[in-house]
Amino acid sequence: MAKISPRKTPMREQPAKERIKNYDEVPFGYSHEEAIVEAQRCLQCKNPKCIDGCPVEIDIPGFIKFIAEKKFREGVNLLKEKNILPAICGRVCPQEDQCEIKCIVGIKNEPVAIGRLERFLADWERDEDEIEIPPKSKSTGKKVVIVGAGPAGITVAADLVRLGHKVDIFEALHQPGGVLVYGIPEFRLPKAIVFKEIDFLKEMGVRLFTDSVIGMVKSIDELLNEYDATFLGTGAGLPWFLEVPGENLNGIYSANEYLTRANLMKAYLFPRYKTPIVRGKRVATVGGGNVAMDCARTALRLGAEKSIIVYRRSRTEMPARDEEIHHAEEEGIIFKFLSNPAAFHGDKNRWVKEVECVQMKLGEPDESGRRRPVPIPDANFRIPIDVGIIAIGNSPNPLIPSTTPDIETGKWGNIITDPETGKTSKPGVFAGGDVATGAATVILAMGAGKIAARGIHDYLMNKT
Amino acid sequence: MIKVFSLRKLKNADMVEILERIQIAPNVHSCTVEAPDVARKALPGQFVIIIPDEYSERTPITIADWDAKKGTITFIFLEIGASTQKLAELNSGDLIYSFTGPLGKPMEIKKFGTVALVGGCYGIGGIYPVARALKKSGNKVICFSEARSKFLLYWNDKLEEVSDEVRYATVDGSLGIKGHSHDDMEEYLKAGKKIDRVIAIGCTFMMYRVSEVTRPFGIDTIVSMNPVMIDGTGMCGACRVVVDGETKFACVDGPHFEGHKIDWDIIMSRRKAYLEEEIISQER
Ligand SMILES: Cc1cc2nc3c(=O)[nH]c(=O)nc-3n(C[C@H](O)[C@H](O)[C@H](O)COP(=O)(O)OP(=O)(O)OC[C@H]3O[C@@H](n4cnc5c(N)ncnc54)[C@H](O)[C@@H]3O)c2cc1C
Ligand SMILES: Cc1cc2nc3c(=O)[nH]c(=O)nc-3n(C[C@H](O)[C@H](O)[C@H](O)COP(=O)(O)OP(=O)(O)OC[C@H]3O[C@@H](n4cnc5c(N)ncnc54)[C@H](O)[C@@H]3O)c2cc1C
Ligand code: SF4
Ligand code: SF4
Ligand code: FES
Numbered sequence: 023m024a025k026i027s028p029r030k031t032p033m034r035e036q037p038a039k040e041r042i043k044n045y046d047e048v049p050f051g052y053s054h055e056e057a058i059v060e061a062q063r064c065l066q067c068k069n070p071k072c073i074d075g076c077p078v079e080i081d082i083p084g085f086i087k088f089i090a091e092k093k094f095r096e097g098v099n100l101l102k103e104k105n106i107l108p109a110i111c112g113r114v115c116p117q118e119d120q121c122e123i124k125c126i127v128g129i130k131n132e133p134v135a136i137g138r139l140e141r142f143l144a145d146w147e148r149d150e151d152e153i154e155i156p157p158k159s160k161s162t163g164k165k166v167v168i169v170g171a172g173p174a175g176i177t178v179a180a181d182l183v184r185l186g187h188k189v190d191i192f193e194a195l196h197q198p199g200g201v202l203v204y205g206i207p208e209f210r211l212p213k214a215i216v217f218k219e220i221d222f223l224k225e226m227g228v229r230l231f232t233d234s235v236i237g238m239v240k241s242i243d244e245l246l247n248e249y250d251a252t253f254l255g256t257g258a259g260l261p262w263f264l265e266v267p268g269e270n271l272n273g274i275y276s277a278n279e280y281l282t283r284a285n286l287m288k289a290y291l292f293p294r295y296k297t298p299i300v301r302g303k304r305v306a307t308v309g310g311g312n313v314a315m316d317c318a319r320t321a322l323r324l325g326a327e328k329s330i331i332v333y334r335r336s337r338t339e340m341p342a343r344d345e346e347i348h349h350a351e352e353e354g355i356i357f358k359f360l361s362n363p364a365a366f367h368g369d370k371n372r373w374v375k376e377v378e379c380v381q382m383k384l385g386e387p388d389e390s391g392r393r394r395p396v397p398i399p400d401a402n403f404r405i406p407i408d409v410g411i412i413a414i415g416n417s418p419n420p421l422i423p424s425t426t427p428d429i430e431t432g433k434w435g436n437i438i439t440d441p442e443t444g445k446t447s448k449p450g451v452f453a454g455g456d457v458a459t460g461a462a463t464v465i466l467a468m469g470a471g472k473i474a475a476r477g478i479h480d481y482l483m484n485k486t
Numbered sequence: 487m488i489k490v491f492s493l494r495k496l497k498n499a500d501m502v503e504i505l506e507r508i509q510i511a512p513n514v515h516s517c518t519v520e521a522p523d524v525a526r527k528a529l530p531g532q533f534v535i536i537i538p539d540e541y542s543e544r545t546p547i548t549i550a551d552w553d554a555k556k557g558t559i560t561f562i563f564l565e566i567g568a569s570t571q572k573l574a575e576l577n578s579g580d581l582i583y584s585f586t587g588p589l590g591k592p593m594e595i596k597k598f599g600t601v602a603l604v605g606g607c608y609g610i611g612g613i614y615p616v617a618r619a620l621k622k623s624g625n626k627v628i629c630f631s632e633a634r635s636k637f638l639l640y641w642n643d644k645l646e647e648v649s650d651e652v653r654y655a656t657v658d659g660s661l662g663i664k665g666h667s668h669d670d671m672e673e674y675l676k677a678g679k680k681i682d683r684v685i686a687i688g689c690t691f692m693m694y695r696v697s698e699v700t701r702p703f704g705i706d707t708i709v710s711m712n713p714v715m716i717d718g719t720g721m722c723g724a725c726r727v728v729v730d731g732e733t734k735f736a737c738v739d740g741p742h743f744e745g746h747k748i749d750w751d752i753i754m755s756r757r758k759a760y761l762e763e764e765i766i767s768q769e770r
Contacts, residue, residue: 235589282717
């Protein structure tokens, strides 16, 4: 065998200077040759630690071996046994904290680029344009309804339709995909990939009804009359605000509003698409997660001269993925660490002009083990801005709990589920994803979907 | 390289078809569509979100009438920006790209005594089903209908059918009193006549003025807020309004709030946030 490189095979990408002028995807993906070289870095461990790190337990050495042997079709099929959305997970999974952090190669060198290889196989299949429809079990005559077409709902649908159940999905928005479509920007996850996956579900016989807000157009009880079981994957809802003075000035967005305008409503193609977005010259995004990075990078692409991240802790505490922070830094995003917004100031027309921040320093670690930021007295400072974006999180979507009083919810409004089956307190109703856990990740939502699909299947087959 | 997927291919529900769209006053249209699921659930005071074609915005519109048996929804809209102009171009037989509803909390309907309903612009249609329901619940219903001139008023006969009295106000005095409904209401109240509850639907300024008129009389005043909305499901936060110092979301907590508790300054400035873009979006 050839000498193994200590580093991951690099992935070619759009140079930072160019990509901030367009909305196209940043990395290009591996060529066949690059993928094979990278696949050869895998040691094919007898006891592969990487699998423990993957929430859906993909046979990682298995699919990587197929790549090394150029058996791409076999590789895709193996991958899809556990993960129906590999093109998406390969792109947006926090691999560095999941599968790759456990990889043996990673002890001395850079780990095997598992995510990139996963993406490679999925893209290969899409380019081949001959997606294989997996076999379906004989019809069980049972009907299941899924509320919300995000990653959790999509996963449940795919698993249950394969087991021979009839599956309908109701989605509130006019397009399916959940956060994959309205939140994560095109330059990180092209929407055509998501729609292709939905298309695939439809090929398997799943019916999708958009424009249907469950709780309003149909209640859960009405659904239970029509269907044998219900899955709720309604995701995150009401955005949190800082609750500081001036937060309702014009030019201040929640991250969800900003990203929904830009992505789902295609404001980046304004005025062809009619939804407007304020194209600020100086944009401050408050927060330190993936969502904040997405907002700050979107602002750049919408023409901001300065796109600033305002975060109250330091770089080490930032929850965003390394790759996202790295891309943001390359693109020239400015980071103001240890800065906590205390107020927004506006002009006489109530347009935001400045954000006032409290200078912080790091104190003792808190319950989460991260060092707690503490304010430095009399060290407030102001940053001139014309757009502010608040990206500090969301509570779970409130519509179903508020219209279905007999579903038990926790203190944050999250739906309480049994971790083994996805069951809620209401018979026949299951839930999973962000609505149960609070904002998490795509693969965790899919993992919850897999558990619930199993729970629903058992429930349906034991119910006479 | 990017393949465009049409929504039609992705979704299963039949698109909503327009049965009738007529201009009932200059720039004011009444439109009836076939949407049986929505019609089955609609209640007074709720709204729908309409995307006329792929390029348009998600446009919130109040439900003005419905027929659960026939499965139809009727709404009144004003042609003001790009999306409502697109809607005005559609005719019977045309399909609407996206139609979602019913949304929002319904208006509270019970016996209050005497209820005054104020409707301006699209709100004349908006108060109609509320008046009908309140009348049915045994209230005395007085409708105040206002416009710049007589020829801009509509549904007079429909309102008269469901209320005890309809009072008109026109800025030019061509019908009813000369001036605004809030002037008329102020006179009415100063004359010592009793109103137990006021409900106002229409432009922000009108609802603000009505709230100011009733404030000194301490009459419960419900206004139907119409902030910018996007999803309408409580996800984006665009529709936030400050009520009694607390942030509320009009699409899921509203759209009806107590007029005396609204922070009107914030509302009025947020309404104007996209003026410049709205002019540009109409140029294409
Ligand atoms: C900007 C952003 C960037 C992110 N980046 C990453 C990343 O890089 N990697 C990662 O792993 N995770 C990321 N996440 C998190 C990840 O996207 C979510 O954890 C995941 O999408 C949750 O999936 P879900 O299926 O539970 O819900 P969602 O994706 O939120 O989908 C819920 C769906 O339900 C619909 N719905 C809601 N209420 C109703 C109703 N009453 N009736 C019908 N339909 C309804 C919604 O419209 C939505 O389509 C990001 C999140 C955001 C916001
Ligand atoms: C709950 C609710 C119910 C509504 N019911 C109706 C209705 O029954 N009939 C109707 O005609 N309109 C109604 N509206 C207002 C309607 O949604 C807007 O007129 C519409 O979104 C304008 O879209 P546009 O693209 O045509 O115009 P835009 O290009 O978006 O706007 C053009 C002009 O209209 C103003 N405008 C934009 N949005 C609104 C708004 N939400 N309310 C008032 N003015 C606005 C702008 O400031 C601008 O000056 C309602 C709004 C809400 C939130
Ligand atoms: S799904 Fe995510 S965690 Fe699992 S192997 Fe793929 S990239 Fe790693
Ligand atoms: S731990 Fe790393 S080297 Fe071992 S099988 Fe998994 S990917 Fe390959
Ligand atoms: S319209 Fe988005 S939260 Fe109300």
